[in-house]
Amino acid sequence: MRRRSKKKNLILAVVLLVGGLYLISHSDILIAGIRSDKPIPNELSWQADRLVSKVSWVEQGDYLPLNVSYQLLAGAPSTQQRYLSIGLSSVKRTKGSYLTHTLKSLFSQSSPEERSSMVVVVLLADFDVSWRVNTVREIKTAFASELEQGQLVVIHVPQEWYPPVRGIKRNYNDAPNRVSFRSKQNLDYSFLIHYSAGLGQYYLQLEDDVLSAKSFLTSIKRHIEKQEAKKTTWAMLEFSALGYIGKLYKSADLPLLARFLFLFYQEMPCDWLMTHFRQLLTQKESVLLKPSLFQHMGTFSSFQGTYNKLKDRDFEEGVYTNPPAEVYSDMSTYQKNFPQLAWNAGEGFFWGRSPETGNYLTVVFRDPTVVTGIYVETGSGGKDLLESAQVEIGHTVINTESKKTCKEFQSVGSLKNGRFEIEELDKTYGSVSSCLRIQVTAGQKDWVIITKVRIKTKPTTPPHNGKL
Template identity: 75%
Template sequence: MRLLLKKKSIVLAVLLLVGGLYFISHSNFLMAGLSRSPEAHPNELSWQGELLVSKESWVDRGQYLPLNVSYQLLAGAPATQQRYLSIGISSVQRKKDSYLISTLQSLFSRSSSTERDSMVVVVLLADFDTSWRVATLTEIKTTFALELEQGQLVVIHVPQEFYPPITGLKRNYNDAPERVTFRSKQNLDYAFLIHYCAGLGQFYLQLEDDIACAKNFFSSMKSRIEEQKTKKTTWATLEFSSLGYIGKLYKSAHLPLLARFLFLFYQEMPCDWLLTHFKLVMTQKETILFKPSLFQHMGTFSSFKGLHNKLKDKDFEDSFYTNPLAEVYSDMSPYQKNYPNLAWDAGEGYFWGYAPHKGNHLTVVFKDPTVVTGISVETGSGLKDLLHSAQVDLGHDVVTANKDKSCKEFQKVGAIENGKFEMEGVDKKYSSASSCLRILVTAEQKDWVIIQKIRITTKKSEAPRQE
């Protein structure tokens, strides 16, 4: 019995010794990982910059879920004051073509000086090829010297040693190993980029490096954000493009969680799929997608193996329009709540009515007389519910009949053909200010009708001289 107890004691002591040695060695490994610093890359002319971290999130306040990463600041300087919007772009070397410079040019050229002062663009050069980074950085410094100086543009890099394994990963969805590596690294790139941007702005916008922007996209987004605030509904993501990871906007307070979410599940699925799950766990049940889209995918060749990619956002519009204030009337019966004014107002609504008869109309009465320079009318959805026979008129002298307003006299501007009407330079023929715009049905049709969008461009009319 004593011999048996002695043997058990010896075995227990050996197990404790081995366990202790493992714990000590493992702790040393973790400490080494936490204290490591990136190697110097003198050819990159880079230096370590401090991260401006927001303390709005409980994640950063309590140092929970530490994300061990150090950044090289390649160009620009981190803002000392929070902006309204930070914009994140991750870029890697492409086998065919490069779109980063044109993307940045679109961002800055499509924004006013006031808008640029309220935002900061952060570019993560996420390729491990040093020569490519140096060449790209040189081009950025040459092209955007003013934006870098004014703190509107920052360029960063994360050394490879801070990345977890990106090869030999699980082949979910039976993806090829190269595809798994590409999308997994992309998730990590975005995680590091988002982590850096936490606190730089009140809101964060994720873009890709091959897009074009609508004019004044910043102000358009800001108005949508304010509109969303009035609804007092829970949201984690507002979408300004239906494509991939383009035009997705987040509250900066959520960025520490989003960065860790992407990092934690980086090898499981592509980033746009992960973001759908993030939205759900943040208790946003429905997608909040605004139309028209403010960003368009411009790249012809993918960053993955240079594959050909013709992906386009069908709802993108180069200039986000705002029609002048007006009242809209129609004698065509609307289907459900698809009222006539929705064809005039900005947003994704439209007028949908029952089959029209000859003489039916939709009339827009301007609040103030307006000199119209351009008119655009789009009807139907695909090839269905087009308005087949109709004309577009401009009118003068507002009159009221049966509570509906219209104009006393109208002049025909042109006919709708194939469901559409486009005309520029309208003021060259109709130079005086108009009070109404009318779509007049010229023939009965059996199909219902959708009037998607009515848009006009205007110029200020000269005020009458006072004697």
Template identity: 75%
Template sequence: MFQSALLSPPDVVPRNKQTLVDCVFQGWTRSAPKQLSWQLERLVSKESWAEQGDYLHLNVTYQLLAGTPSTRQKFLTIGMSSVKRKKGSYLVPTLQSLFSQSSREERSSMVVVVLIADFDVRWITSTVREINSTFASELDLGQLLVIHVSQKWYPPLTGLKRNYNDAPDRVSFRSKQNVDYSFLIHYSAGLGQYYLQLEDDVFSAQNFLTTIRKHIEEQNAKKDRWAMLEFSALGYIGKLYKSADLPLLARFLFLFYQEMPCDWLMSHFRQLMTQRETILFKPSLFQHMGTFSSFQGTFNKLKDKNFEEGLYTNPSAEVYSNMSTYQKYFPKLAWDPGEGFFWGRSPGRGDYLTVVFLEPVVVAGILVETGSGGKDLLDSGQVELGQDVFTAAMKSCKTFQSLGAFMNGKFEMREVDKRHGSASSCLRISVTAGQKDWLIIRKIRITTNVKEQKNS
């Protein structure tokens, strides 16, 4: 018979008292108060046929180790599972990154669910204690839940098929990981309108939730069916699903748990849900921080080259330059998100790259980075803001005001709006002295003051 903590309430111990794990360790449990049971009822949408008739039973009981489930559905559920590593833990820094990079409004729109997917009771106890002490506010506000599933609910994890000639211990590891994710996703169904899968060793970009919301709205406006949006190119990091699809995804991972790794299974699921091509957004919103893998503590230096920690807010614009461009390294690549850049041949005094905004904006912050590996830096140059667009051979502005010069190939300025509060129509990078070296403009990033913009 189907069992779930959200249908059959788990053993719960208040966070400010002894944790459930402590109680289990001493051989006793405390039943959940009846008044909590209504809070724990599943909020899952009945759009899923698997839930409508309770088809494809997934027998599992959850233990709620910390946190208070919200009585209302959030916009986004973020799920991750965590196991004991041989060389330290990244779980707490990962959670700190998620919450610290989010505004108060964003935190109120999300819930992070952590499945403690290990069976070492002492490690579970110490981990839950650290989470309780570090994230007291988030736990009280229903923004963080910590759950656990007993080993008895897991299918066989040894003696499995050795597909791809993987070693037996590798097969056991990746098969258990699939089951971990299956249980995690099944629990999370309906807690939010959308579900984001992360690993427990990542750090996030600033205001990632706002960026995700924007991309979801844009994707839904296209009216093309999608099953998975990707906000990182790595593994099972930054993959987003609709809550209505989670019951099927949970059962899919469970059904094929021993066949292949989870990041391979997710691609098959996407295709089965009739989304043929990947939908990957750049820059990536999540970066892998772990150095040592959860599998045998092996060294892992995997990084996402498209990650940008700061929020990408560049408005729509056209980009022009009078510098000779090398091959296909066009000026606009320095403005667009991702790893692209502008590469020009030896610039002379008076050469420029001009960004012309489609709509005037109040610029609050500017970051311009040039060069690569210490080469092709802009030796002498300045950044300027302009007004009054006109069109000649190229679009530009009639008047410009200098903000300052480059230092060691980089220009960065905050609170620009306090000096230059009116809306600008152009941003120009001007070369103030010729150089023999070529020039790479790797990144132009601005932040805008939306409030001032509306008032101007």
């Protein structure tokens, strides 16, 4: 009997040993939390270490620990801190995907010097393994260079690190599925921000369905320098008016922000929480900078694929293209909001007192120009709109005692609700123009703000001189 018992124990030990060796050899699958008969790529099994910044008192003493483990799916961040880290979270959408388009916009709109000063962190926050595998494969194919140079990092947080997102409190009478979605999103952002805290001097929060303006990093750097020169307290700068898009933070504040979003994840949407966080850090008013550097491009929301048509009207994607010009107006100017500011790039605008019939704002081009499109925007927050005016193009510049203008003008349309837009103007008015004029056609008691006057142009054809 003893011999049989020893024989059974020996067989059992051998089985356990073989089983243990099998589990060790397939530990990459277990680490990724995957139960599948299909082979799973190794990119889902790498463990990621955070680059911890000791600027924050929270990190210095390991106070308020935020327990979370990251998986590195693609890329590897540099151990040297860069100027800007950019974070965006992505989940599987029922209708289409915008992630690769967003990443292409970020990198294509940046110069090589700008790309070397930033790192983009993508959190794949969906628990669908096959979606993550396919998404990582697409990213590796499209952004091999950025991954290799440490400009792009893709991470994931396993589901076991998330607190409950179902069956939780319902504030604002939101439906249970809506509460779960926004609560999960708060946790996604918390983990993303926590990971990104040491990667850059500043942190920019984006979503996975945005377009970027040309040289957005250089614009951000310029605005930060201006803000720092004011010697005033700031916690968040906004480069888009929409949602949680284009919000910039100092990296020293990120450990607190990550914990703030985590602690109050059930209470309200992230864009409401960010306002409370900014106020707690003693920045009373928002600092919204224009023109916007990021535009929402998604048609369908990540929440149940619902239709989403939000657009930022202050977004300007390309390099500013208005040609050199002088701007004149006979409307009384309020303070230093001069007519030229409506034409120039930046946050400025023209602000005039109550206009009368016949008042104008005239743009005189330095060189004759073929105008293909015109966009005029007036008012601010629904107030100070220019209610009645027509837009004209002019020819043959003439000089008067105090200004330049054009000898003759022709109307191309009228403002509606304070705005005007026309495309393919050259097909109807093919010749070159020397002026653009906005002329008031009915007086109003309200003051008027002309926010921006933008034109599109095409090269003029040089005269033929008979030489080949």
